[in-house]
Amino acid sequence: MKLKKRLGILTSGGDCPGLNAVIRAVVNHAILTYDWEVLGIPYATKGLLERKAIPLSLHGLDLRGIDPLLNMGGTILGSINKGDTLNQIDEIIASYHDLKLDALIGIGGDGSLAILNKLQAMGNWQFIAIPKTIDNDVALTDRVIGFDTAVNTIVDSLNRLTFTAASHDRIMIVEVMGRSAGHLALHAGIAGGADAILIPEIPYSIQGICKHLTELRDRGRRFAIIVVAEGVKIADDSSLYASCQNPSCGMGQYIADEIRNCSHNELDIRVSVLGHIQRGGIPTALDRLVATAFGKAAVDLIAAGESGKMVAWRNGQVEAVSLDAVLAESPLHVAKNHYLVETARAMGIYIGNKES
Ligand code: F6P
Numbered sequence: 480m481k482l483k484k485r486l487g488i489l490t491s492g493g494d495c496p497g498l499n500a501v502i503r504a505v506v507n508h509a510i511l512t513y514d515w516e517v518l519g520i521p522y523a524t525k526g527l528l529e530r531k532a533i534p535l536s537l538h539g540l541d542l543r544g545i546d547p548l549l550n551m552g553g554t555i556l557g558s559i560n561k562g563d564t565l566n567q568i569d570e571i572i573a574s575y576h577d578l579k580l581d582a583l584i585g586i587g588g589d590g591s592l593a594i595l596n597k598l599q600a601m602g603n604w605q606f607i608a609i610p611k612t613i614d615n616d617v618a619l620t621d622r623v624i625g626f627d628t629a630v631n632t633i634v635d636s637l638n639r640l641t642f643t644a645a646s647h648d649r650i651m652i653v654e655v656m657g658r659s660a661g662h663l664a665l666h667a668g669i670a671g672g673a674d675a676i677l678i679p680e681i682p683y684s685i686q687g688i689c690k691h692l693t694e695l696r697d698r699g700r701r702f703a704i705i706v707v708a709e710g711v712k713i714a715d716d717s718s719l720y721a722s723c724q725n726p727s728c729g730m731g732q733y734i735a736d737e738i739r740n741c742s743h744n745e746l747d748i749r750v751s752v753l754g755h756i757q758r759g760g761i762p763t764a765l766d767r768l769v770a771t772a773f774g775k776a777a778v779d780l781i782a783a784g785e786s787g788k789m790v791a792w793r794n795g796q797v798e799a800v801s802l803d804a805v806l807a808e809s810p811l812h813v814a815k816n817h818y819l820v821e822t823a824r825a826m827g828i829y830i831g832n833k834e835s
Contacts (some may be wrong), residue, residue: 490554491523491591496762497626497770503548504774524564574603588612589809608789615662618808620791637671644702654731664708679710681831690830
């Protein structure tokens, strides 16, 4: 006979720092406050499809119990960010009931949350979403899990590259992730002291970048740091992002080649593609805090009988917002008049064409 409420939890989409911290928070609160049973579903909808569930308890990994999850990157549940799961939609929906789940918490970015939202609506699941993504492109929330750590990782790389760039009078081009959104490049570029930031939302010109580099040289600056978001468009307005998985054909390399052609000076240019380094690592204090607050709030929403909601950080606190409303506005792009775009310009950073 089943006595306790059974709560499932899964992580979906690309991993990021802070996922384990949210798992810990959910397990702690669900068990300590509500005395529920918590089941981890491995590899998101793949685990559901295969009816796999791992009991999660306070007495986790080692003598310190589940607490080491607070500062551990990645996700102990595993994740998938590809696959056509909606082909087997009936099977996945049925598995929620076969596993005897009373509720499910799903942690994902906008792509994963769209799939899970469809499943919960069709399957009549009790479902609460928690937003995570280093891309920061989930709407209606001021914070998502993973973004702060990724920004800090990029800033650390920019700090290192600045020393070597200055020593050799070089132009360092740094390609960062973000898919079709420029939040990562914009935040990290400003915080890391970039001289130019190219983001998908704002058109740029190679002539504009070269003019800026010339002005920097005229002012006595003999090196420069250029942050390029992977989703930036090339000259004919198409994107290299989806078609290129190889660092030597990505957007950073493209910009480097174009700048070499347009400058009168002999420029010494190097390209760094930060890649999945941005997704790994130990979560920052802010990401741990957000993960813990989101995990707690999600469990409370389940206890209150809510469903189809996402926990969101708004006005300095955690609120519940409609998942349908979130998905209608995601992916969230950088507005051309975003205050950080204005801030970058005020700092003399080249950030594309102002008139666009
Ligand atoms: O959405 C997160 C993200 O890291 C993007 O910034 C990046 O373009 C993509 O995932 C990489 O995906 P994968 O891990 O499949 O290479």
